[in-house]
Amino acid sequence: MSAALPAFADRLIDRFRKRRTWRDRFPRLNEALEASSRFGHAANGFVYVSVGILMLASAIGMRGEAVDPHGVLYVLAQQPFGRLWLILIGAGLWAFVGWRVLQAVFDIDHEGSDLKGWAVRAAQATSGLAYAVLASGVFELLDEVRTNMGAEQLAENQEKAAILLGLPFGGAALMVIGLIIAGVGIGNIVMGFVNDFAATLVCSKAVCRWVLPLARVGYVARGLAYLPLALFVTLAGYRASSDRVETFGTALEALERQPGGAIMLGMTAVGLIAFGAYAFVEARFRRIRVPKDLEAG
Template sequence: MTMAGGSTARRAEGAARDAHNSTWMDRAARAGLVAYAVVYLMIGWLAIQLAFGDREGKPSSSGAMHELAQQPFGDVLIWVVSLGMFLLVLWKLLDAAFGHREEQDTSKRTRARVTSAAKAVIYAAIGLSGLRVATHSGSSGKGGKTWTASLMDVTGGQLLVALVGLAVMAYGGYQVYKAWTGDFADKLDAEGRSGSTGTAYLAFGRAGYTARGVAFLIVGGLIVYGAATHDASKSGGLDQALFKVLDQPFGPVLLCLLGAGLACYGLFTLARARHLGK
């Protein structure tokens, strides 16, 4: 019984490894990246609209889904994009379990796999927000208790929220670091990095990673501020961070630049879908 169970587990693991390296998984990942690019292009567009005074849209992943739903064939678009996000979840879960085997350093391989698992969670959250929009089951969120408010109600919760905020800020800083060191370039294959087209792709990536980094730094800063003041309403997601940018001196100009940068990340992700590297 034990031997049979072990044999079944080995066959299942072998099948999962084969799936991770399969042609269909490669195609699924590329399709998912197209969906992810669409989300970022919509976020960038909503941010630019906000910069020009249109406050109806919500420049976030859920806001992007709502905006897609208002387009022609919007329901179909939402289902397609949501499916794409769940394909990315599958890709990153397999990556977390079996990927990064070329990394000889065990600690670096572990970090890379943990990062893949974290990305799977993010993609799943975006996909679920799309499903809520598609099935009209989501609420506006007004009057609901945020995760920061819930966490601050428990013992030591204020410190935990602050630590989450610092982690988000660290991630944002790392995104800016990647932008200016070009550490993102290996996400494209050699063809995607070559010639004038490759130069344009890398420029999109540099602008996109910088914009994402700045956005995450602001989001993390809001979370830390909310923890420090014990006021969950002070913290928020991407949309609230972009509204904060708008309220600063030269806010519309800064927000327009940030929105363009987020759209550039979408364009880089489209290039990645075509020239998938690491």
């Protein structure tokens, strides 16, 4: 018995020494980054599904106006637990910005450093900046939710355009911005047709077979949704008139007023719902490769 007690004490002391440190109580960095990226994809999906549903309601006459991702945040802020919704979405969108940083800076998708690879990574960085602006707007809403957000956003866009038009070659610069927006839209359309979405997913062939159409339809629809705004901005630069600058939502409203516009808006809405649904698929099945230098330690 006396010999057993020291052995037991030694085992107890050894076990105490091997207890996890405070650092080990937290997930490993690669695990945390993967979880954050998946959360970001889910938040992105929620925003686009919400935009698509509200846009579809506008197309069939159930609500007065179409909304863009900024507008849907205002609608959500008016719902029960609106502040909680905004906090969760804002955190998710910032997580998605972090995912874009991993793609653009650390090349976790292995796009490479040739011309094509840098072009893809530049597009990912641009997307990250756009989502950063959207995420910042979420937390601005926490301070004050305004009833005329759409009008204020339109006025702000027109004010910025007026400042730009007042500069030398301001009209040409605004036309370039419009063409860039058009390029983003066309790029999404091309991706919808040619991109190998299955290569980025870790799922069975049966699952991939039914989720890939969501990606193709969603990317094409999102690309088409950019084109009306690109047209307004380009025309504003060509005619040197800031009054022609619109927001994403008001550009879609203008599309709705055209012959057959409600049908086109409805089809776009369904496509954006598909895009959001595919983002949920990515949240579950996306291949997340964390850079080895971030895993170290």
